Amino acid sequence: MAKSAGTENQVVGKVFILYGTVKAVAPDGTVRVLAPNSPIYANEQIITGSDGSVSIQFSGPPVTQLDLGRMMEIIIDEDVYAGVAPEVITEAAAEAEKIQEALLAGDGEINLEATAAGGEGGAGGGHPVVSFDLTGNEVTPGSGAGTTGITTTGVGTLTGTAPYVGVVTLTATESITEAAGQVITYTATVDNAPQGSDLVLTLSNGGIITILVGETSGSVDGTSSGDEDVYIDPENLDVSIAGATGGNYDSLDISDTAGTAVTDTIDTTYVTLSAGDVNEDAQGVTFTAVMTNPGETDVTITTNLGNIFIAAGETTGTLFVSTADPDVYIDSSGITATISAVTGGNFEAVDFENGTAVVQITDTIDTTTVSLSGPESVNEGESATYTVSVDHAPETDMTVNVSYSYISAETEDIVTNTAQVTIQAGQTSTPFSVDTVNDSIFEGTETFAVSISDPQGGNFENLVLGNASVETDILDNDRPPENDPPLDGDEAHFITGSNDGYFYPDENEVTGNALTNASDPDGNPLTVSAGTGMIPGTYGDLVLESNGSYVYTLHPGIPALEGSASDTFHYTVSDGEGGTNDSSITINLTANESENDFPEGGVTAAFVDDEGLADGIPGGLSDYTDTNADGDNNEATFSGTLQHTIGDDGYGSVTFADMDGLTGTVGTETVTYGWSGDTLTATVTGGDRDGTDLFTVKVDADSGDYTVTQLDNVLHVFNGMTMENNARAALTYTVTDGNGDEATGTLNITFDDDMPGMIPDSEYASFGADGGYGVESNEGYTLIDNDGDRLDMLIDEPEAS
Incomplete structure (x- = not known):
């Protein structure tokens, strides 16, 4: 199979007729679905589907055609598209002509060279027979689908039909x-x-x-x-x-x-122009042009204020016009932009009739300040010059009223010639003067004040007063002023510790004024000129202001003191005339000597009896009373109050919480104590009664009130005597005061034993709550309970039971 190098992109033919689905697969694996007139490239593989067939015309020369039926594959290599050499076509035409002549003449067999390989065959019949001797070979195109040549030797009638x-x-x-x-x-x-x-x-x-x-x-x-x-x-x-x-x-x-x-139909694109109002502080105005359709090319919109450019595919564009001109004057204005032309965009028609935008530029209210300045003092007999000034020059003349007041001076000490001043347009200030009267009387320093009011004019947006008054001292020239320094102003404060001996910052802040005890012989006003700010001390810090106010704050966590201690802070008082005095503030810390700061516990006794249990027999030996010592008619419970004192720090709690998890012995058994909520429970650990709750103690944490409740009989130690044997338990409780200080106390519980005895108002005897067994003897019958207690009886008529 021939394949020419570099022919993969060579067009060798086209699709002439196509039915169904036919694909072309390039050497690199690219797949095309063919259509009528689709180009056919060299070395492509043509594949017909189950519904496809195709006729391909090759460009030649000569022009040839390849027809493929359904489910076929072929590679379009040089062997396929190169066509048949002209001399072969000429020879084939000559042979065809000979056949036609023989058929017309009715001749017998005609032997011709076969045009393709294949086996011999015969058709039979009564017509002239055309025999083909096969000289060619079978051709199998390398297309992945096997084909065989047509067998052309045979006997039959050959009829020629022109293609339709x-x-x-x-x-x-x-x-x-x-x-x-x-x-x-x-x-x-x-x-x-x-x-x-x-x-x-x-x-x-x-x-x-x-x-x-x-x-x-x-x-x-x-x-x-x-x-x-x-x-x-x-x-x-x-x-x-x-x-x-x-x-x-x-x-x-x-x-x-x-x-x-x-x-085209003529459709119109509309262009509008808009902008929002601004104030004079704004940097400028943004005009926005909006088109109802985007342009296919860039659009230029021409206005009287500049051009607006809108890129292809966009519908909006903007033009920024700088207008920033803030000032203090009343001068609102406006600005107008108008579209004069629209170019670009490839539009059929453009309408910019609404292409005008008017923007109002409003005033912002800026403030202009009018102020008065002048001397702090003037020598008696001289003139004091004052100036009325404005921080922006007025656009028109403006006026300011002037008035005078007397602080320590009198009307005859000055001469007032000015009641109103005028600041001319374009100017920023106007001076005026006040004369003082020179007399021969010593009067000391005298003070008067000059004030301004009611400024008018200037075309300002907002005109206000700044410094509107100046106080001036008249220095008496009859005797030079003398100054005496301030007098001492030391202060002392005391802080006493809390009941627990500690000092707490939030409870012991000290405030005051360092000038309270200071004074000046001349009556000059006093200030703190040195030692101000935050001054650290040993036990606390002092913050002192120049006006004398101060705050002293303790350091956190100061422990209890023995005796007393102090912090001292030094500062300087000045009278403003050169006179000073060194003073101090002392903070004294004193320990609280109270002895009742800590809680105390005590010893409390409680009594319960086995006889109060379900099977108990009241009234045995050493029994307390038939109703128990606390008078509650139940010998298995006992109530009271745990002895304790809280002290001056206030109430905390009374609990048995610290006994949680501890073990001890009650009678002959080991118990483990558990604390939950407000109740202590004693539970037997080990032995036959492991897990049995023996008794509880419930306590009110606020008051210390408690109740002991016996839940089961106590196994008392047998002492070899026929009498009750008591058991005891010592329980430790904890008393806590409001500051967290703790003390302990003891609750001693006595568990009275229960002896066998006669059941009251009956003819029967009982072992009591302890249980037991009986022993018969010649003298009678003996009951012995599980604690070893005995009851000897004489039985007149013993029963079998």
Whole structure:
């Protein structure tokens, strides 16, 4: 199989007729689905599907055609597309002519060279026989599908039939507008009418034209979907024949195409211009142009203030015009932008009638301040000069009223000549003077004040007063002023520790004024001139201000003191005339001597008796009373109050919590104590009664009230005597005060034993709560309980039980 190097992209033919699905696979694996007129490349593999067939015309020379039926594969290599040499065609034509002549003359056998390899065969019959001697070889195209040559030796009648071919001409409506719903009529005309079946043509736009058997034309109407827009874009709608079926053509040319011109309708694009009002502080105004449609090319919008550029595909553009001119004057204004032209965008029509935007620039209220300045002092007999000034020059003349007041001076000490001053347009200040009267009387320093009010004019947005008053001292020239320094102003404060001996910052803050005890002989005002700010001490810090106010704060966590301690802070008091005095603030810390700061516990006794249990017998030896010592008519319970004192720090709690998990011995058994909520429970650990709750103690944490409840009998130690044997338990409780200090106390519980005895008001005896067994003797019967207690009885008439 031949393959020429570098031929993969060489077009060697085209699809002439196609039915169903046919694919072309390139050497690199790329797959194409073929259509009529699709190009065929060298070395492609052509594959027909289960419904596909194709006729391929090779460009030659000479022009040759390859027909493939369903389910076939072939590689279009040089052996396939190169065609047959001209001399071979000439020789084949000569042989064909000889055959035709022999058939017409009725000659006998004619022996010719076979054109392909294959086995011999015969057809039989009474007609002249044409025999083909096979000289060629079988050819198997390297396409992946095996084929064999046609066996051409045989006897039969050879009839020649010309191929049935046709050429389809396609026409369409010449022109429509771009509006939707336009009708286009497509007409197909074939030069040879279809035979046997209708010719069905499929157009590239999906339309179907059917030419009936025996007819030569057919048509179909299509409706345009419409692509009406605002752009200058006339176009052609081109349609081709995508496929053809039926008609029994050996060859059908469907390569013709038809076109319909689509003309523009005139649609208008509108352009508007807008902007928002601003104030004079804004940097500028942004004008926004909006088009109802995006341009296909860049659009330039021309305005009297500048051009606005809108990129292709966009609908908005902006123009920024600087207007920033903030000032203090009343002068609101406006600015207008108007569109004069719109270019670009490829629009059919543009309307910018609404292309004007008017922007108001409003005033911001900026403040102008009028102030008065002048001397702090003037020598008696001299003039004091004052100035009224404004921080922005007025656009028109402005006036300010002037007034005078007397603090320590009197009306005869000054001469007032000015009641109103004028600041002229474009100026920023105006001076005026006040004369002082020179007398011979010593009066000391005298003070008067000059004030301004009611400024008017200047075209300002907002005119206000700044420093509107100046106080001036008249220095008496009759005797030089003398100054005495301030007097001592030391202070002391005391802090006493808390009941627990500690000092707490939030409870012991000290405030005051360092000038409270200071004074000045001349009556001069005093200030703290040195030692201000935050001053660290040993036990706390002092923050002192120049006006004398101070705050002393203790350091956190100061432990209990023995005796006392102190922090001392030094500072300087000044009278403003050169006189000073060194003073101090002392903070004394004293320990609290209270002795009742800590809680105390005590010893409390409680009594319970086995006889109070369900099987107990009241009234035995050493019994307390029939109703128990606490008077509750139940010998198995006992209530009272745990002895304790809280102290001066306030109430905390009384609990048995610290006994949680501890073990001890009650009678002959080991118990483990468990604390839960407000109740202590003693549970037997080990032995036959392991897990048995023996008794509980419930306590009120706030008051210390408690109740002992015996739940089961106590196994008392047998002492060899026929009498009750008591058991005891010592329980430790904890007393906590409000500061967390703790003390302990003891609750001693006595568990009275229960002896066997006679059941009251009956003729029977009982072992009591302890249980036991009986022993019979010659003298009578003895009951012995599990604690070893005995009851000897004389039985007149013993019963079997």
